Amino acid sequence: xxxxxxxxxxxxxxxxxxxxxxxxxxxxxxxxxxxxxxxxxxxxxxxxxxxxxxxxxxxxxxxxxxxxxxxxxxxxxxxxxxxxxxxxxxxxxxxxxxxxxxxxxxxxxxxxxxxxxxxxxxxxxxxxxxxxxxxxxxxxxxxxxxxxxxxxxxxxxxxxxxxxxxxxxxxxxxxxxxxxxxxxxxxxxxxxxxxxxxxxxxxxxxxxxxxxxxxxxxxxxxxxxxxxxxxxxxxxxxxxxxxxxxxx
Amino acid sequence: xxxxxxxxxxxxxxxxxxxxxxxxxxxxxxxxxxxxxxxxxxxxxxxxxxxxxxxxxxxxxxxxxxxxxxxxxxxxxxxxxxxxxxxxxxxxxxxxxxxxxxxxxxxxxxxxxxxxxxxxxxxxxxxxxxxxxxxxxxxxxxxxxxxxxxxxxxxxxxxxxxxxxxxxxxxxxxxxxxxxxxxxxxxxxxxxxxxxxxxxxxxxxxxxxxxxxxxxxxxxxxxxxxxxxxxxxxxxxxxxxxxxxxxxxxxxxxxxxxxxxxxxxxxxxxxxxxxxx
Numbered sequence: 236x237x238x239x240x241x242x243x244x245x246x247x248x249x250x251x252x253x254x255x256x257x258x259x260x261x262x263x264x265x266x267x268x269x270x271x272x273x274x275x276x277x278x279x280x281x282x283x284x285x286x287x288x289x290x291x292x293x294x295x296x297x298x299x300x301x302x303x304x305x306x307x308x309x310x311x312x313x314x315x316x317x318x319x320x321x322x323x324x325x326x327x328x329x330x331x332x333x334x335x336x337x338x339x340x341x342x343x344x345x346x347x348x349x350x351x352x353x354x355x356x357x358x359x360x361x362x363x364x365x366x367x368x369x370x371x372x373x374x375x376x377x378x379x380x381x382x383x384x385x386x387x388x389x390x391x392x393x394x395x396x397x398x399x400x401x402x403x404x405x406x407x408x409x410x411x412x413x414x415x416x417x418x419x420x421x422x423x424x425x426x427x428x429x430x431x432x433x434x435x436x437x438x439x440x441x442x443x444x445x446x447x448x449x450x451x452x453x454x455x456x457x458x459x460x461x462x463x464x465x466x467x468x469x470x471x472x473x474x475x476x477x478x479x480x481x482x483x
Numbered sequence: 484x485x486x487x488x489x490x491x492x493x494x495x496x497x498x499x500x501x502x503x504x505x506x507x508x509x510x511x512x513x514x515x516x517x518x519x520x521x522x523x524x525x526x527x528x529x530x531x532x533x534x535x536x537x538x539x540x541x542x543x544x545x546x547x548x549x550x551x552x553x554x555x556x557x558x559x560x561x562x563x564x565x566x567x568x569x570x571x572x573x574x575x576x577x578x579x580x581x582x583x584x585x586x587x588x589x590x591x592x593x594x595x596x597x598x599x600x601x602x603x604x605x606x607x608x609x610x611x612x613x614x615x616x617x618x619x620x621x622x623x624x625x626x627x628x629x630x631x632x633x634x635x636x637x638x639x640x641x642x643x644x645x646x647x648x649x650x651x652x653x654x655x656x657x658x659x660x661x662x663x664x665x666x667x668x669x670x671x672x673x674x675x676x677x678x679x680x681x682x683x684x685x686x687x688x689x690x691x692x693x694x695x696x697x698x699x700x701x702x703x704x705x706x707x708x709x710x711x712x713x714x715x716x717x718x719x720x721x722x723x724x725x726x727x728x729x730x731x732x733x734x735x736x737x738x739x740x741x742x743x744x745x746x747x748x749x750x751x752x753x754x755x756x757x758x759x760x
């Protein structure tokens with residue numbers, strides 16, 4: 236924010252101000268013993284600095300945000316690579332190979348070969364070899380997921396929507412709730428059916444479907460706001476309690 | 484001063500500062516709000532309590548990374564306290580490569596507070612890639628998927644996993660996730676192997692699961708930080724989630740106020756009324 240007519244602070248000024256404030260705050264916290272001198276204290280200071288760097292984007296894009304963002308991406312990628320190496324590649328293949336467990340290596344040779352073939356995608360000349368791996372993965376995924384998805388997402392949901400109306404004891408509230416759900420499902424499906432023009436009865440039904448969709452979008456939006464605020468609350472708790480020690 | 488011009492011209496950074504001020508201020512206001520556990524949170528608790536004395540373990544899958552830790556770690560902590568209270572063995576794993584240390588951190592914290600012993604009261608299996616293939620593999624042959632825990636000890640020898648041969652041997656399976664892993668657990672896990680499945684989800688994902696809870700495909704769900712606070716109320720252990728409810732509620736009230744004011748300004752706009760005529 237700046238007063239009208241005045242130029243915005245430059246990136247260098249902004250960076251110096253933020254780094255200066257962070258530096259002074261951390262110096263005070265270390266000097267007073269609020270943050271211990273050591274690995275844990277350094278971790279807290281770096282985490283707080285990166286958090287504030289990320290939030291600085293709310294003012295505007297700046298160098299500190301870029302540093303924090305690149306640090307986050309780089310550390311995540313590096314950390315993930317180490318986990319995959321130790322938990323997967325070493326444990327499942329490289330480790331047994333180094334220990335001479337050839338039966339284990341033999342059993343995993345084909346999957347490893349398929350995995351390596353996927354990397355040929357990076358080559359213009361040999362990229363066609365990766366099609367074998369991708370074809371296997373696509374076929375396996377389709378074969379596994381199609382029947383289970385049809386059962387879980389369509390048949391069970393159909394049963395849940397129509398089934399209770401077909402009989403059984405229901406209270407007045409349950410009946411109303413079930414009827415509302417049925418109206419909602421049918422009207423939303425009509426809205427997404429574009430082969431008939433939406434006018435007359437179809438138009439009215441489609442309009443009802445739109446209202447149901449708006450209600451569901453509102454509910455989703457509300458939950459999303461709650462989720463994002465929770466993350467903010469969590470991060471502020473860290474900054475106020477673990478870094479500044481001004482919150483119990 | 485033209486109020487309409489003032490309200491429509493507010494810099495977004497003023498709104499950010501107002502939200503920051505309200506949330507930080509709410510941390511210091513001594514006002515405890517009532518927390519009423521929802522039906523879905525109670526369902527999780529009932530499932531765990533039903534396993535008391537049976538010896539059947541529960542499987543907790545920490546399918547989230549530090550980016551969602553603020554919402555999901557409090558849920559996992561509360562559920563772990565409940566499981567250790569009921570003396571139900573806990574088996575922990577993760578389908579996300581960045582989830583292993585998150586799982587270890589949460590387990591170590593709660594285990595230290597409860598005096599739980601690794602290898603006897605709980606086991607951390609670690610990370611395996613593949614999501615769907617891991618679930619299918621565990622469903623058919625648990626020891627083929629996880630022959631050892633994260634410390635290299637054989638799962639056939641550890642108390643919580645000694646009698647587990649497949650996923651259906653678990654009394655309850657719960658996935659804490661901020662990704663689509665919950666769908667894999669439901670479709671490839673519950674639908675195929677018929678074990679009771681619960682979820683701990685971020686607030687963004689929670690609405691997507693309501694149709695599946697209604698049909699009984701998911702048995703219990705905790706939604707976001709609010710769900711964690713509800714579970715802390717159920718197990719009578721107020722912690723980070725309960726402390727977070729005050730600033731969370733204050734933030735919600737402020738945002739609701741902004742939405743109401745913005746809509747009032749929009750609907751009373753003379754240009755809009757002229758257009759409607």
